[in-house]
Amino acid sequence: MSATLSAPVGARSRRGGLARLNPLTPAALLLLLGASVSFVLDVAALVGLHAWLLVVLAAGLRAGPAELLRAHLTFAPFALGVLMTNAVSRPGRVLAEVGPLLVTDDGVRVGAALALRVLVVAVPAVVVARRSDATRLVVALVQHCRVRPRAGFAVLTAHRMLAEMPQRWRLLLSSARSRAPLDRRGRPRIGARGYARAALALLVGGIRRGNHVADALDVRGIGAPVRTSRRQEPFRRTDGVVAAVVVVGALLAALGARLMGG
Structure with missing residues (x-):
């Protein structure tokens, strides 16, 4: 079971230096980022902040241009909708007329x-989520946030099963x-x-695998009131320095x- 829930050998080194931190450190930084930009409406400041975050993602998580572009394109329609909705729904000096709508x-x-708020928060969150080791995150939550092991590893198992579903679906279609x-x-x-x-078949297979995993976790004492863990995710001095x-x-x-913007 430990082999099933653990990351591939060498995966952490391929994710960059930030992936070696305690998983709760990037999560806390993302929460701080989301709370901070809620009070910022200066476009120039948001552009500078977003540029800095892209540098951090590229250098710290080795996120390539293609991955960053895909993350931007994922949220671009929503961000464009926010821009267009506000452009025609707020008072101010009229810049253009689009039919019955006035752009101010x-x-x-x-x-x-x-x-820009959408991109500043969503793009780093997506990249960090893709590059994070789910097993390490669950261990850190259990160790530092008092999350029950049964709940944490149930979520981890569901995450792994969902990640495998596209491949299993393609396999079933090929068989059909x-x-x-x-x-x-x-x-x-x-x-x-x-x-x-x-x-x-995909549904039945998922239910069967879920039952097998639940039995394996019960055999390993995942629901015991007191349990120890071989894996530890301590906070180190590096976490504080990087943060x-x-x-x-x-x-x-x-x-x-x-x-610089004025």
Whole structure:
């Protein structure tokens, strides 16, 4: 069971230096970031803060340009919707007329700030979540936040099973195609019944694996009132140093961008 719930060998080194910290340190920084930007409406400051966070993600987690671009594109439609909604719904000096709607300067300014808030918070959260070791996070939550082991490892097991579902779904569809009759073009014709059988097999397989994992956890005493853990996630001096550097750098980047912007 420990092999199932542990990260691959060498995965931590491939994730960058920040992945070696206690998993609660990046989580706390993300919470602090979300709470802090809630009070910021200066576009220049948010741009500087976002640029600094991208540098941290690239250097600390080895996030490449493609990964950062995908994270931005994931939330770009929502951020654009926030910008457009505020641009035509707030009073101010009219910049343009779009049919019956009036685009105002205050609307564009506030909308741009709110859209940047979305990217500032969401992009680092997605990258950190993808690069974090779920097992280490659960161990840290149990050790430092008094989360019950049964609840923590149940969430971890569900996370791993959900991550495996796309691969299992493709495997089931490939199996269905191998048995399906061919159409006039020579392609497998699965049909609605084939997809329904594959979905049912995916559900039944998930339930069976969940039961097997639950039995294995009970055998290993996961629900015992007092238990010890071989794995430990202590806070080290490095956690404090990195957190201080990230926070101070964010403040300087936001302040410097605001001063340069005017």
